[in-house]
Each structure stands twice: as structure tokens, then as C-alpha cells.
Amino acid sequence: MPTAKFVVADPKTGRCYQIEADNTPLVGKKIGEVFDGKILGLEGYKLQITGGTDSSGFPMRPDIHGSRKVRVLLSSPPGFRPKRKGERRRKTVRGNTIAPDIVQINVKVVEYGEKSIPELLGLEGGENQEQ
Numbered sequence: 001m002p003t004a005k006f007v008v009a010d011p012k013t014g015r016c017y018q019i020e021a022d023n024t025p026l027v028g029k030k031i032g033e034v035f036d037g038k039i040l041g042l043e044g045y046k047l048q049i050t051g052g053t054d055s056s057g058f059p060m061r062p063d064i065h066g067s068r069k070v071r072v073l074l075s076s077p078p079g080f081r082p083k084r085k086g087e088r089r090r091k092t093v094r095g096n097t098i099a100p101d102i103v104q105i106n107v108k109v110v111e112y113g114e115k116s117i118p119e120l121l122g123l124e125g126g127e128n129q130e131q
Contacts, residue, residue, distance in 0.1 A: 007106045026098050035049070045109055048109075
């Protein structure tokens with residue numbers, strides 16, 4: 001059972017929450033797709049996939065189809081942040097489809113449930129949270 005870290009961004013509060021869960025139900029989904037938060041234990045929430053990273057640290061790009069690794073000429077993020085105007089560089093990045101070897105999946109909340117995320121995750125003093 002491959003597990004992944006899900007980084008759940010809450011646009012209302014500006015906070016992010018890390019959840020470790022099985023990524024098998026999401027294999028084959030693409031960046032931009034919306035799924036039910038029940039998979040992560042967030043009852044009533046709808047989450048949208050915004051990106052991710054594979055086991056080697058290569059970021060996913062929404063404009064590359066499939067789940068393969070490719071070397072492409074980039075001039076903007078994700079995968080490359082130019083230091084000078086017009087700079088381009090060839091970088092290895094991942095496609096926009098989730099595969100079993102994706103270890104981090106970034107998602108954002110698009111529809112809220114009854115309870116807040118910290119309540120559902122059992123967070124009291126802010127442990128397991130990022131800012």
C-alpha cells in the first residue's frame with residue numbers, strides 16, 4: 001500500500017495541513033481534478049489537486065501529459081525559477097497524472113464540510129501543521 005503525504009491548503013485561513021494517507025484511490029487523476037475528502041478523513045470536503053512531487057523530488061507540471069519523467073526546456077515555475085529575464089533551462093519534471101511513485105500530493109479545499117479541518121484531524125495545539 002503506497003502512502004503519500006498530502007499537503008492540504010485551506011484558502012480561508014491560509015494554513016496548510018499535512019496528512020499521510022494511501023494514494024491508491026487517486027492514481028490516474030490529474031492536476032486540477034476534484035475528489036472527495038473522505039479519502040483523507042475530511043468528511044464533507046471537496047479537494048482539488050494542485051501538484052505534487054515524486055520519490056526523486058521532481059515536481060509535477062500541469063502542461064505535461066501522463067505520469068512520465070521528461071526533460072523539457074522551462075522558462076517558468078513549477079520546476080524552474082529563472083534568475084534573469086528570458087532565462088530558460090532544461091529540467092527534469094513529472095507529468096500531470098498521479099502515479100504510485102508520487103510521494104507528495106498538494107491539494108486545496110474547494111468545498112467545506114460541517115466541521116473544521118483541525119477538528120477532523122484531531123489537532124489541538126497546532127502539531128502536524130505548516131504555515
